[in-house]
Amino acid sequence: MDAFLHMGGYAAYVWPAYAVFFLVLLIDFLAPNLRRRRLLRELHARMQRQKARDARKAARRTPSDPHDPTSTPLDS
Amino acid sequence: MKWIPLWMHRLSSPPTFYRFATVMRPWFMALAVILTAVGLYGGLVTAPADYQQGDAFRIIYIHVPSAEMSLFVYGVMAAAGFIAVVWRLKLAESVAMQSAPIGAAFTFITLVTGSLWGYPTWGTWWTWDARLTSELVLLFLYLGVIGLYHAFEDRRQGARAASFLVLVGVINLPIVHYSVKWWNTLHQGTTVRLFGASKIEGDMLWPLLVMMGAVHLYWAASLCGRVRTDLLSLESGKQWVRDLAQREGR
Numbered sequence: 001m002d003a004f005l006h007m008g009g010y011a012a013y014v015w016p017a018y019a020v021f022f023l024v025l026l027i028d029f030l031a032p033n034l035r036r037r038r039l040l041r042e043l044h045a046r047m048q049r050q051k052a053r054d055a056r057k058a059a060r061r062t063p064s065d066p067h068d069p070t071s072t073p074l075d076s
Numbered sequence: 077m078k079w080i081p082l083w084m085h086r087l088s089s090p091p092t093f094y095r096f097a098t099v100m101r102p103w104f105m106a107l108a109v110i111l112t113a114v115g116l117y118g119g120l121v122t123a124p125a126d127y128q129q130g131d132a133f134r135i136i137y138i139h140v141p142s143a144e145m146s147l148f149v150y151g152v153m154a155a156a157g158f159i160a161v162v163w164r165l166k167l168a169e170s171v172a173m174q175s176a177p178i179g180a181a182f183t184f185i186t187l188v189t190g191s192l193w194g195y196p197t198w199g200t201w202w203t204w205d206a207r208l209t210s211e212l213v214l215l216f217l218y219l220g221v222i223g224l225y226h227a228f229e230d231r232r233q234g235a236r237a238a239s240f241l242v243l244v245g246v247i248n249l250p251i252v253h254y255s256v257k258w259w260n261t262l263h264q265g266t267t268v269r270l271f272g273a274s275k276i277e278g279d280m281l282w283p284l285l286v287m288m289g290a291v292h293l294y295w296a297a298s299l300c301g302r303v304r305t306d307l308l309s310l311e312s313g314k315q316w317v318r319d320l321a322q323r324e325g326r
Contacts, residue, residue: 007134016192021189029105
């Protein structure tokens with residue numbers, strides 16, 4: 001095992017090369033996963049906000065008394 | 077054989093490709109990991125040390141596959157870029173633009189591992205010879221494509237502009253490949269040949285071929301992941317993405 005790790009005296013070159021290979025590819029593989037999660041979460045939050053806004057608007061549009069001439073459909 | 081164009085047509089629709097990529101990605105990756113384990117066992121354990129370079133030659137098992145991928149990914153990116161420019165297919169634009177970071181990653185690995193191999197065998201980390209310089213130009217091309225793509229406000233416009241740059245840069249591919257033949261370089265000549273005998277013993281050769289298979293599978297997995305995410309953001313207003321966000325965005 002020691003001989004294997006020693007790499008015939010070239011350990012200082014062989015192992016960093018392998019480390020760079022695996023590290024760069026690992027980052028390349030995981031980056032889109034994280035970005036996908038964030039995208040879906042942001043979109044979900046935006047849809048929730050839109051839904052809440054629509055609900056408020058619908059509540060306001062319903063007049064309190066339809067026969068009251070002073071009440072307007074949108075009391076803003 | 078009418079089903080081939082039909083299948084291609086279906087697959088080029090973003091929601092279909094999204095599902096395809098989601099199903100295929102773990103399989104590509106699992107196969108890539110298995111092949112890497114087999115290939116590296118062969119390359120680091122069972123293959124004998126080189127009679128001239130000792131154990132330093134073992135860097136070949138990541139350097140050569142990465143170098144091959146740096147050219148292969150560019151070829152795929154150019155083909156997708158051509159389709160994007162001519163037919164303005166959204167999926168082709170996405171494939172072309174999402175290929176660039178993968179290609180840049182492989183080119184970076186090639187340059188760094190080459191440097192780590194060059195120092196003990198040549199006595200220098202870097203030299204401005206034809207092979208090394210053209211590979212560095214390849215990295216700059218990838219970075220240029222990424223930069224140009226992000227310089228546009230409209231992403232589809234950016235993708236088409238960057239695709240033009242991709243097509244112009246194709247000229248660099250034969251230069252990288254044939255540089256060791258056309259000029260006297262410090263870099264050694266081709267080891268593995270598609271046609272004719274390879275200049276390497278079987279015990280050393282088979283792990284290299286297995287590693288080449290592994291990086292191609294890895295590339296397929298990485299591209300699936302990147303294009304899948306990109307399609308989500310490109311189509312974020314569409315119903316299929318909203319449904320997905322409703323299910324998975326919590």
